[in-house]
Amino acid sequence: MKTFKLLSILFLFTLSTLTSCSKDDILEIDTSILTFQSGIDTKSFNITATGEWEITCEGLELGYGIPPATKWFSITPIGGKGKATITITTKEETSDNNTTLYIKQGSIERIVELKQN
Numbered sequence: 001m002k003t004f005k006l007l008s009i010l011f012l013f014t015l016s017t018l019t020s021c022s023k024d025d026i027l028e029i030d031t032s033i034l035t036f037q038s039g040i041d042t043k044s045f046n047i048t049a050t051g052e053w054e055i056t057c058e059g060l061e062l063g064y065g066i067p068p069a070t071k072w073f074s075i076t077p078i079g080g081k082g083k084a085t086i087t088i089t090t091k092e093e094t095s096d097n098n099t100t101l102y103i104k105q106g107s108i109e110r111i112v113e114l115k116q117n
Contacts, residue, residue, distance in 0.1 A: 027108040055102065
């Protein structure tokens, strides 16, 4: 009887582990690199996701009433659910910059490289 209970518990644990990571989770981006001219330039890319996602990168500052930004670009939006178009605008008098955007949905991560000439 103890063996049966132990096997039942092991089976339920395995089943719950397998079903907690859905194979239906999707996080897609339509580019892996964006290249900007020096100075002001705007580019965008699209996200398709089945859940909530967020974008992070080194130096990204969040401010009340202003778009999230680094020293050389602003980006909107930086989070959401489902589909979205992400817009990045470089700032005046900037050049020769690069960074990596990390787009995450749960344990799924995608990367977009940003480069400015």
